Amino acid sequence: MSQAPMRIRRFIIRTVLILLLIVLGMAMYNIGREYSVLLDNGTVTIDGREYPVIAYGSLIIDGDERKAIDIWEDDRLLQKLVGTSHTLRVLVLDEDDDSAQKTAERKIEMDFDTREWMISLAAIAGESERILIPNPIYIGEQETAPLDDEIQDDADGIPEF
């Protein structure tokens, strides 16, 4: 009965492989997922404490100095972040000589619904424990106006390839 063990062995190998594929799929999902996050710079009060707006500063995402973003008063930046964990470093700069008066860094996990919450830069600068504040507008809808083109009848269109 040499057949049985070989068939069982092969069955196990196949199920393991299929599971591997599923895991790979989930991994791809996590690594490749892109979030559109709103970053707000305005005076905000969280848990009773008020955090002043950053008059002038700079935001570095995931330590990439070259792509630092300037922050002005009452800015609201829309950033596309790929992957689940990121580090945001906020620098409050002196308007005249660009020297960094204050720097604050915060590791964030994209485990919140980016359409309900947005990140407050002021809170990060003020080392607040919670940095998420309710997102007044739903980002998704406005981003691209839905264009309603009906199905193009393939008979008369010149096939483009």
Added chain:
Amino acid sequence: MTLENVVRTDSPPLLKIDGVGKEYFGNKVLEEVSFTLEAGEILGLVGENGAGKSTLMNILFGMPVIARTGGYTGRIEINGREAAFSSPFDAIDAGIGMVHQEFSLLPGFTVTENILLNRESTKYNPLVEVFGERIRALDRADMTKRAKSAISKLEFHIDSNTVAAEMPVGHKQFTEIAREISRDNTKLLVLDEPTAVLTESEAEILIRALRNLAVKGIAMVFISHRLEEVVDLCDKIVVLRDGRVVREAEPKNTDVYQIASWMVGRKIEGDHSRRVDREDTEPILEVSHLWVDMPGETVRDVSFTVQRGEIFGIGGLAGQGKLGIANGIMGLHPAGGKVVFDGKSIPLNDPAHVLKRDMAFVSEDRRGVGLLLDESIDWNIAFTSMQVQGRFLKSYLGGLIQWRDDEAMRDAADRYIELLEIRCTSHRQRAVELSGGNQQKVCLAKAFVIGPKLLFVSEPTRGIDIGAKKLVLDTLKRVNEEQGMTVVVTSSELEELRAVCDRITIVDSGRVSGIRPANCPAEEFGLLMMGAQDIAAAVER
């Protein structure tokens, strides 16, 4: 050909056929067939067409057609154990190889690939665990080695990586045999007319190779019409006639003529003596140097003349070209040569012209050529004469529109249904629903409707019941006597020809091997069939 027969009485014979019988729809095809075969022994199996040779081999090889038509009686033993194969693969596993007449080689594959088809040697690779056995890589080196060893068994050199399509016919035959014996457990090889398509020299080489195989212990059943080869090669010969073993003999104490007589010699029933001699009437059909390219029935060089009002028979074994003659003259297959009918010569390859000259043809391939299976009986009967002679049509506007006259077609159909006793529900019944015998009667009616001066009839009684056979033959005789219609009957049933015809010509390998009056002894016809022209010629008047 002396092989000292080491008769090992103690161990059971390699193959033992014991009382095997087979029935197809009521008529007995095999009855009480028994013989034994030792390892390394070659058995020659001979017999006329329809004697049951191929049915016996189908039984041995476990072909599904046997089980489908009710199985077989009797026992077959391999090395003493009963062997009932439900499929060819069981037979192959039991060590039986089969080489057919038409090759089943893959044209684009090399000799090695053909020999080891579906038994290629392969190497393991990890993907096998995932995708199963067939993902194993081919081990070309080992395959070539195995193929070479199989070919060497035949002691015949074939380059093992030439592509099958580019090989001469002889080499193809060898490749097929090599494929069968390359299975290491092959003990018994069945060869069905292996030399039929080979030239003399190729046949010689093949026989020498087969003899080598026998010496190496492989038993063989050698089926052939070429009696000299059978006598030359085989250790013992079994003669089959009408499904029964009539004689089993050693080649040492017999000869070609004796075998021929055993194959053919039996009493002829029915009024054998055809009366008046036709010499005085003038010829109606003269055929000279006719060749016809019909697959499986090639006619190479045939000449004969048919007298007016005669029933002229054409006999011969299957595949020797007798059926090609009628098909060639009627223009159904590419043909060449001179054919003169009623004094005027006929262009070949032009069916319409031949039909217009009042020649009709009842084809041997009833379902393929003879009938419109999905149309009704009246259509089938009236169609040819409508198209050729314009009958059964009402023409309007001075012939511009020719309208099908259904009433006339119905009357003609009813007349022949009654005349030929065609059993059917009505003239509207579709031909496919009729029995074999009734279908043949419809084909005859189709020909008679034309009112031909000369009627070709091929295999009139093949696959029809006894009652219909008698009626068909009697009709042919009656039509010949009453209307003086000349009939040319082509048939592989020698008995039937001798009962119906005045003269019979025998065709062997595409040529006429002799013309004899019907009342000539059967053995002589047997000889002509076997291609032993020289002796028969000497006897000719």
Added chain:
Amino acid sequence: MDRLKNFIEDFGWPRIIIGIFLLCLFITAPFVGVRVGTSISDTLVRVGMNGVLVLAMVPMVQSGCGLNFGLPLGIIAGLLGATTSVQFGMKGLLGILFAFSIAIPLGLAFGFLYAQILNRVKGEEMMIATYVGFSSVALMCMAWLLLPFSSPVMIWGYGGSGLRTTISTDGFWNHVLSDFMSVQAGSFYFPTGMFLFFVLMLTVVWAFFRTKTGTAMTAVGSNPEFARASGIDVDRMRTISVMLSTALGAIGIIVYQQSFGFIQLYMGPLYMAFPAVAAILLGGASVNKASITNVVVGTFLFQGILTMTPSVINNLIKTDMSEVIRIIVSNGMILYALTRKTRVKR
């Protein structure tokens, strides 16, 4: 019970399923606020429009050339006839007769050339017919640009040469057949003229198949070897059948346009063969046998579905599923026919 079984057997499952489906549509129509009167007359109009195109399938199927996926070739002949008649500004009945008089000879000529190809490729006609049809449509697209048409109605405004994609037959021979003796009763409109023409064409084809050549052609389709043995020139019969099919296609498209109101050029006819093939198969035809009743039954069933599904289903589930249903039903039918076990004669 077995009487029912063999009724189903010979009528065939697909026709019964689709027949019941159509019946349900007609029954649910009033409940969903669809006026039955208009939908029936819609169906009838469409049957009249497409009938001749479906009839064009019969000769080639009967002669064993298989389903005529090369129908666009006939349609092109029809388009040429239509555009020339509009070019010469022929009006009314004279206009459509003029269109026929050009379309039919062209159809026969195209059919003859098309047959030479088909006779050389016995056994694989259908795929080759499809692509011969497609390439001839594409070739015509180039011709529409280059042919010297000058009537203002047809050419592009600015370019001056090359035809518009769709040309209106309004003012020329629009509805000339349909309105002939047409009956208008409230919401019910019956295009008697078009139906008379359709019945006329049906009788012509029916009569042809009762003549000597017609009988020979049926025999060629049923068993070419038998036909050859009876002295019939198989290739000549196939050629006649292809010419007849192509000519019928030419006539059919003109009938279609006079009711539709527009002549569709360029890529218009590309996929026009498939609905006709699906309709005749729906009517019970097989790949090598088709009768006049198959044409009538098939066209009614097929066009019935096409007209009923948009109105009834859309109101029922508020979505326009008709396009999807059309694709699934018509191609499902062809697939069903292709996978039947027919005797492969060649």
Added chain:
Amino acid sequence: MMNRLKQFLISNSVPIVFVGLSALAIPISGYSAGYLVQEMITRLARNSFLVLSLLIPIMAGMGLNFGMVLGAMAGQIGLIFAINWSVVGIPGLVLASLISMPIAVFLGFVCGNVLNRAKGREMVTSYILGFFTNGVYQFVVLYAMGNILPVTSPQLILSRGYGIRNAVTLTGLRLALDRAMNFQFKLGDFTVNMPIGTFLLIGVFCLFILWFRGTKLGQDMRAIGQDMAAADSAGIAVERTRVIAIIISTVLAAFGQVIFLQNIGTMNTYNSHEQTGMFSIAALLIGGATISKASISNVFIGVTLFHLMFVVSPTAGKELIGQAQLGEYFRVFVSYGIIAAALVLHAWKRLRERQASRRGLRGETQG
């Protein structure tokens, strides 16, 4: 030597005609060498995978697999889900391919079994099956997605709340594979981008085909392609092997479609899969392949020549007759025409082969 040359000319007559055609059209069209090279490289990267997926069914004797459209649909469904979850870059492509795999296997299984029921008419049946499945695909994508199937991304869904839009921009996925390993070189004043990543993948696929031909399964397929009856009598599981051939081809067509769409950047949900089938087959035939024999070189030659003609003919048409539209119709005509011609030549050659093989048995005396 002469007849070997004649043999070479006959068997490659089609590519030679197209080389001549393009040689004529290029000067007229006035495109710069750099531009043409860039176009050819992009289009080679875009189409080779798809055209390669046609090789295996040809090897198994099933002719041109017009049913590859099914694979293209599976690929598109995979992309829809990837876009819906806004997974971008290479991970997005891999996820799309993974999702499309089970769908393609199922569709390939269905297609294989349908083709087994229509032996001898495989091509027209797979063609019609492509249309039929397109109907089912439209039902799923236009009606089921959004309400039944969990697709919510506003970028995909029509304003009515369900059903996918026809034109979808593959933001985030566009050129993800091509730009992964991009090599730039200058040709004249034109910088040419060479997507190494894609060509590596195509190279792997070619190796797979060469390796697959050497496996037992590959040998079985070749045997079935030669003579189904002989293969069956040798004990090869004919029906099962043909289904496997179709499944492999459909899955690879799905991957091919993913590569194709990431290169183009936008997906016409309801059209691009139909054109893929037809243009890939036209390209393969232009490369000199026939319905019973096709090799990897046919693929690359075919894609290059086909697209050379595709790029050049509209402008050549405009120069010649002042009608760009003419050139566009010309290339559609050439695509359809080449398939029609190949089908006719194949059938005609087979008919003549059958007659020629019988002529060998002809009687000696030519009376």
